[in-house]
Amino acid sequence: xxxxxxINVISEVLNRKVDENTSKEEIQExxxxxxxxxxxxxxxxxNVAISINDLSKINSVKDILNILKIS
Amino acid sequence: MKIAILxxxxxxxxxxxxxxxxxxxxxxxxxxxxxxxxxDNSGLNLFDPDVVFILIDGISxxxxxxxxxxxxxxxxxxxxxxxxxxxxxxxRIIISNIDVKDPRLVPFKYYKDTSRIENAWVEKIKSLNRxxxxxxxxxxxxxxxxxxxxxxxxxxxxxxxRFSMNGEKIIVSEVSKIFFAFKxxxxxxxVLDLDxxxxxxxxxxxxxxxISLSDVKEGSQYKDFQKRLKDLKNMGVLLAxxxxxxxxxxxxxxxxxxxxxxxxxxxxxxxxxxxxxxxNIQKIAEDLNIGLNSIVFIDDDKFERESVKTQLPxxxxxDFPQDSTMLAKWITQLQKDYFEFIEVTxxxxxxxxxxxxxxxxxxxxxxxxxxxxxxxxLEMKLKIWNLKKEDLPRAAQLTQKTNQFNVTTKRYxxxxxxxxxxxxxxxVYIGSVADKFGDNGKVVFLxxxxxxxxxxxxxxxxxxxxxxxxxxxxxxxxxxxxMKKQGIKKIRASYIPTKKNISVKNLWDDLGYKxxxxxxxxxxxxxxDLENKPERKVYSQLVI
Numbered sequence: 351x352x353x354x355x356x357i358n359v360i361s362e363v364l365n366r367k368v369d370e371n372t373s374k375e376e377i378q379e380x381x382x383x384x385x386x387x388x389x390x391x392x393x394x395x396x397n398v399a400i401s402i403n404d405l406s407k408i409n410s411v412k413d414i415l416n417i418l419k420i421s
Numbered sequence: 422m423k424i425a426i427l428x429x430x431x432x433x434x435x436x437x438x439x440x441x442x443x444x445x446x447x448x449x450x451x452x453x454x455x456x457x458x459x460x461d462n463s464g465l466n467l468f469d470p471d472v473v474f475i476l477i478d479g480i481s482x483x484x485x486x487x488x489x490x491x492x493x494x495x496x497x498x499x500x501x502x503x504x505x506x507x508x509x510x511x512x513r514i515i516i517s518n519i520d521v522k523d524p525r526l527v528p529f530k531y532y533k534d535t536s537r538i539e540n541a542w543v544e545k546i547k548s549l550n551r552x553x554x555x556x557x558x559x560x561x562x563x564x565x566x567x568x569x570x571x572x573x574x575x576x577x578x579x580x581x582x583r584f585s586m587n588g589e590k591i592i593v594s595e596v597s598k599i600f601f602a603f604k605x606x607x608x609x610x611x612v613l614d615l616d617x618x619x620x621x622x623x624x625x626x627x628x629x630x631x632i633s634l635s636d637v638k639e640g641s642q643y644k645d646f647q648k649r650l651k652d653l654k655n656m657g658v659l660l661a662x663x664x665x666x667x668x669x670x671x672x673x674x675x676x677x678x679x680x681x682x683x684x685x686x687x688x689x690x691x692x693x694x695x696x697x698x699x700x701n702i703q704k705i706a707e708d709l710n711i712g713l714n715s716i717v718f719i720d721d722d723k724f725e726r727e728s729v730k731t732q733l734p735x736x737x738x739x740d741f742p743q744d745s746t747m748l749a750k751w752i753t754q755l756q757k758d759y760f761e762f763i764e765v766t767x768x769x770x771x772x773x774x775x776x777x778x779x780x781x782x783x784x785x786x787x788x789x790x791x792x793x794x795x796x797x798x799l800e801m802k803l804k805i806w807n808l809k810k811e812d813l814p815r816a817a818q819l820t821q822k823t824n825q826f827n828v829t830t831k832r833y834x835x836x837x838x839x840x841x842x843x844x845x846x847x848x849v850y851i852g853s854v855a856d857k858f859g860d861n862g863k864v865v866f867l868x869x870x871x872x873x874x875x876x877x878x879x880x881x882x883x884x885x886x887x888x889x890x891x892x893x894x895x896x897x898x899x900x901x902x903x904m905k906k907q908g909i910k911k912i913r914a915s916y917i918p919t920k921k922n923i924s925v926k927n928l929w930d931d932l933g934y935k936x937x938x939x940x941x942x943x944x945x946x947x948x949x950d951l952e953n954k955p956e957r958k959v960y961s962q963l964v965i
Contacts, residue, residue: 365437386580387434390573394587402575 479519647682657769778858801961
């Protein structure tokens with residue numbers, strides 16, 4: 351699981367390019383449903399579990415990478 | 422093609438996934454599908470889709486529901502679907518079967534029988550007995566892939582999405598193949614290698630007793646594979662062979678091996694020689710008069726596959742599984758990818774026979790002194806009649822699929838044609854052509870629209886199987902005489918050019934029709950005065 355792969359998945363779900371510094375509030379498409387889909391897609395694709403408690407703490411691409419402990 | 426996806430769960434992201442290929446509508450709000458199909462002013466009705474896909478999540482539809490309580494709910498929902506399908510008889514409605522799961526915690530002894538509800542759902546759909554309703558096997562997908570992989574609790578509790586991202590992908594991939602099948606575009610022919618493809622081993626080295634083909638163990642992989650190929654043949658797919666072998670070695674297996682499922686008569690063409698495979702594939706395409714782009718080539722040898730890919734880029738060349746235990750799954754996927762058919766007509770079943778007689782005709786032509794001699798010696802019989810109800814599927818199929826000999830290329834559904842059949846202003850004819858080599862089936866189709874003493878040829882098409890035999894002369898002669906009897910004085914016709922119908926560009930000129938106008942897009946209008954119609958030489962005999 352590499353940083354680029356995670357960023358690609360997020361871009362794919364949002365159907366637009368994002369990078370490491372993109373935050374949720376600057377992207378209109380990143381609504382609560384898409385938020386959930388991003389997490390589900392990452393979980394399923396990389397066989398990891400992201401706790402539902404972390405969901406509301408995620409506000410950016412960086413937050414996701416941090417939770418997955420990817421730097 | 423316009424597609425609406427309705428569901429009792431959130432399917433927005435499935436809609437987005439289908440967006441690339443189709444115009445998609447998913448209703449706003451949650452679980453609004455009944456309102457969408459029953460309300461005339463709903464978004465669904467304004468969108469006016471060609472196909473309505475109703476995906477039902479059985480778990481949320483029947484939570485903790487006893488069989489007795491489920492029945493009235495099913496009856497109720499199906500009456501809405503039944504009404505919608507009657508009102509929208511031109512639309513295709515695909516409704517899923519359901520997977521029901523009773524989440525209640527119970528002692529071991531109380532077996533929770535959810536399959537009765539699942540079965541009742543399907544039985545009820547079938548009892549609607551509507552031709553425009555199709556059943557989507559969602560349950561089958563869930564069984565193959567497992568609930569744990571298809572469903573997501575996270576998605577459900579936090580987004581109303583029942584299916585996991587993976588589950589959505591599986592459903593979307595499956596259903597889009599059905600949408601594509603509605604559009605047509607399936608492949609026509611499979612060209613097969615023999616060694617390590619139809620049987621294990623190499624006949625030239627192992628001999629008929631050494632190859633692997635049997636009812637049990639390793640050999641049954643190949644026998645099962647052949648059975649699936651036979652299924653495809655029975656759906657109207659043509660099977661052909663391109664194999665590098667001594668003909669005698671290979672044909673001995675095909676004729677005499679006790680476990681060969683595919684027999685000599687199942688193959689429309691057998692090229693067993695030492696020529697390069699692309700040469701043989703080209704010959705097969707020419708002999709059968711089909712495009713290279715309608716051929717799928719199956720060979721276990723990577724070198725052969727690459728060579729065909731390079732030489733004939735139009736031919737579809739899927740990778741062949743290296744592990745022979747994968748063959749069963751692989752052929753299932755192959756069908757989904759290239760040969761997803763909605764239904765099979767009588768003509769489809771006879772296809773192999775028809776194409777084989779095509780080859781015999783070719784031989785006769787090569788031996789004939791002249792083309793006229795050839796046509797006369799074919800002993801063709803043309804039969805034309807007013808379209809009947811039982812002809813509707815074939816007639817619709819002809820309008821959908823015929824590209825070459827088709828002067829206006831108008832596509833019609835069974836429902837369209839049924840309406841015209843009932844309208845006295847229309848005459849709709851279908852015709853079959855037989856000759857001494859066999860019956861080509863229903864291959865001629867015409868729609869004539871009458872307005873006072875003028876008749877308009879709305880559609881005139883013939884299957885490419887019978888092209889180039891002057892049958893069109895005879896058909897138009899027949900139609901003109903019929904129109905005369907009905908008091909028609911003039912017939913108007915037109916040619917609307919497409920990329921594929923160049924072969925009928927001068928059809929009306931050749932039939933003695935006069936050009937009356939030419940449109941900007943290349944459309945040409947013609948007219949003939951039935952009092953002054955030319956004598957035409959015909960080679961077929963008319964059977965009424």
